[in-house]
Amino acid sequence: MAAEGHGPTASEYIQHHLEHFTTRTQSGIADFSLSDPVLKLDSLFWSILLGVIGCFLLWRVAKSVTSGVPGRMQAAIEFLVEMVDTQARGIVHNEQSRKAVAPLALTAFVWIFLMNAMDLLPLDLIPNLWAAVYGAAGHDPHHAYMRVVPTADLSTTLALSVTVLLACLYYNIKIKGLGGWVKELFSAPFHGHGAMAIVLAPINFLMQMIEFVAKTVSHGMRLFGNMFAGELVFMLIALMGAVGFGSLGGVALWIGHVLAGSAWAIFHILIITLQAFIFMMLTLVYVGQAHDAH
Amino acid sequence: MENILGLVALACGVIIGLGAIGACIGIGLMGGKYLEASARQPELMNELQTKMFLLAGLIDAAFLIGVGIAMLFAFANPFVIAG
Numbered sequence: 001m002a003a004e005g006h007g008p009t010a011s012e013y014i015q016h017h018l019e020h021f022t023t024r025t026q027s028g029i030a031d032f033s034l035s036d037p038v039l040k041l042d043s044l045f046w047s048i049l050l051g052v053i054g055c056f057l058l059w060r061v062a063k064s065v066t067s068g069v070p071g072r073m074q075a076a077i078e079f080l081v082e083m084v085d086t087q088a089r090g091i092v093h094n095e096q097s098r099k100a101v102a103p104l105a106l107t108a109f110v111w112i113f114l115m116n117a118m119d120l121l122p123l124d125l126i127p128n129l130w131a132a133v134y135g136a137a138g139h140d141p142h143h144a145y146m147r148v149v150p151t152a153d154l155s156t157t158l159a160l161s162v163t164v165l166l167a168c169l170y171y172n173i174k175i176k177g178l179g180g181w182v183k184e185l186f187s188a189p190f191h192g193h194g195a196m197a198i199v200l201a202p203i204n205f206l207m208q209m210i211e212f213v214a215k216t217v218s219h220g221m222r223l224f225g226n227m228f229a230g231e232l233v234f235m236l237i238a239l240m241g242a243v244g245f246g247s248l249g250g251v252a253l254w255i256g257h258v259l260a261g262s263a264w265a266i267f268h269i270l271i272i273t274l275q276a277f278i279f280m281m282l283t284l285v286y287v288g289q290a291h292d293a294h
Numbered sequence: 295m296e297n298i299l300g301l302v303a304l305a306c307g308v309i310i311g312l313g314a315i316g317a318c319i320g321i322g323l324m325g326g327k328y329l330e331a332s333a334r335q336p337e338l339m340n341e342l343q344t345k346m347f348l349l350a351g352l353i354d355a356a357f358l359i360g361v362g363i364a365m366l367f368a369f370a371n372p373f374v375i376a377g
Contacts, residue, residue: 014369029372222355225362232365278351 161220
């Protein structure tokens with residue numbers, strides 16, 4: 001740790017910003033224990049709060065909806081809902097399923113967009129406030145960790161994609177029947193007759209399992225990779241500003257930090273919207289695939 | 295220890311570099327096809343643009359996953375014993 005009276009070094013600054021506020025320290029790269037789980041309280045708190053805010057916003061607009069001339073908020077929400085509905089109609093060809101899947105896609109889009117947008121806040125704002133609160137509560141403020149972007153946490157994004165996987169499994173069993181789906185697991189993508197069918201069955205099963213795992217993992221990791229890399233670039237830009245602010249000759253660095261920060265933040269606005277849109281589209285595509293026979 | 299740090303630094307460079315080659319060539323090919331299609335049938339331009347952005351995200355996916363992993367090794371290296 002930094003010596004008393006000295007600020008953190010560059011890598012200490014970054015590592016401090018990358019630590020999660022966990023219930024206990026995690027040993028090893030993955031910890032699946034259920035009896036004593038490693039809960040990332042910061043990701044949980046921000047994701048739940050943003051979900052509640054998103055739901056509340058949409059509910060408020062839906063409650064005061066008029067068929068006359070709409071207000072700006074209603075027009076914006078209508079545009080969003082119509083966009084998701086158009087995509088859902090094109091991809092999921094089952095009216096009954098669409099009643100549940102289109103709201104699922106809308107939820108994914110709005111919630112992920114809000115969670116991604118936390119990345120646009122100034123980097124040290126909430127962590128410094130949290131350190132003040134933590135210190136006032138009697139703990140050591142040097143160990144006050146807070147990550148405010150829930151989607152830059154692999155646990156959150158994989159949880160979202162596993163939810164989509166569960167929806168796919170549900171629709172597979174609902175549309176094809178449990179027996180029909182199990183038969184498809186062993187007979188697709190390679191069809192055979194008689195003895196060939198038995199030979200191909202384990203190969204088909206392996207391919208289906210790989211397909212499910214690859215789709216789910218890539219679905220979650222794509223969002224994580226984009227958000228984590230974006231957040232890390234923001235941290236490096238903030239580091240440039242911190243170094244520039246601390247020395248007389250570093251004014252150029254500080255000006256560079258403002259310019260680089262603005263440019264990256266503007267680019268990031270596109271990225272957060274795009275990643276939320278891609279997650280929504282892939283949700284629709286994967287659930288739509290559960291409706292088709294292979 | 296220095297050996298591990300040096301090798302990890304090289305590894306991060308290779309991950310990001312090779313990923314960037316693939317992603318950029320992919321986006322270039324796709325963008326070229328989109329421009330060709332827009333020139334042939336301008337009325338399809340808006341519809342194709344939505345699909346193009348979706349595809350751009352998919353093409354970038356593996357590269358950005360690699361960047362995420364490389365950044366993890368650069369800044370929070372699990373091979374380095376913290377102390």
